Amino acid sequence: MIRVLLVDDQDLIREGLRSLLEAKPDLTVVGDAANGQQAIEQLPMLRPDVVLMDIRMPIMDGVAATKIIGQTHPTIKVLVLTTFDDDEYVAQAMQHGARGYLLKHTRSEELAQAIRVVHQGYTHLGPGLFEKAIALLQPASTVAKSLPPELIELTPRERQVLCLIANGASNREIAKALYISERTVKNHVTNILSRLNLRDRTQAALFVSDFLALLSEPP
Numbered sequence: 001m002i003r004v005l006l007v008d009d010q011d012l013i014r015e016g017l018r019s020l021l022e023a024k025p026d027l028t029v030v031g032d033a034a035n036g037q038q039a040i041e042q043l044p045m046l047r048p049d050v051v052l053m054d055i056r057m058p059i060m061d062g063v064a065a066t067k068i069i070g071q072t073h074p075t076i077k078v079l080v081l082t083t084f085d086d087d088e089y090v091a092q093a094m095q096h097g098a099r100g101y102l103l104k105h106t107r108s109e110e111l112a113q114a115i116r117v118v119h120q121g122y123t124h125l126g127p128g129l130f131e132k133a134i135a136l137l138q139p140a141s142t143v144a145k146s147l148p149p150e151l152i153e154l155t156p157r158e159r160q161v162l163c164l165i166a167n168g169a170s171n172r173e174i175a176k177a178l179y180i181s182e183r184t185v186k187n188h189v190t191n192i193l194s195r196l197n198l199r200d201r202t203q204a205a206l207f208v209s210d211f212l213a214l215l216s217e218p219p
């Protein structure tokens with residue numbers, strides 16, 4: 001059973017999330033908080049596995065809370081959930097240890113799957129986040145120079161497939177999401193693994209996690 005702590009300043013949002021998540025047999029909501037400070041105070045007692053963290057809150061926002069959690073409770077995974085598709089907040093949260101990012105309009109099953117993936121130690125990326133990260137890799141940048149050139153050379157479709165692999169999607173799920181055949185997905189996966197010199201999908205997911213961790217490091 002995965003223990004989840006909900007952190008959001010809106011009562012209605014917390015109640016809705018609790019209802020959605022407690023319908024999943026492998027998830028249990030152990031508590032909730034209206035801001036980051038309340039969340040941190042409850043950690044020793046509630047012992048959550050995953051904190052579902054809003055970004056913009058009074059008293060202490062999600063970025064500051066994520067930083068403190070990373071410093072004081074490094075085994076707890078933080079999954080950022082927000083209405084703001086803001087690159088700056090995403091980068092700050094990831095830099096301070098958040099393991100994933102989703103928008104609040106995410107479907108309940110995708111949210112539940114994101115919690116499972118993050119709990120397992122992988123990174124979950126909201127729609128378009130990996131593509132945005134790739135776009136930041138200018139050839140002359142310090143980050144780009146430290147990465148395999150094969151990553152930048154992936155086609156846009158291969159980047160989409162790699163993003164979905166990192167999110168734990170199966171070939172069937174990728175095919176459905178991108179409106180392509182499973183055979184085409186398999187071809188893309190084979191090309192991605194070969195080009196990046198990776199053994200399997202697990203290594204591909206870890207590769208993306210390492211890439212985002214490198215990208216979020218301060219210069």
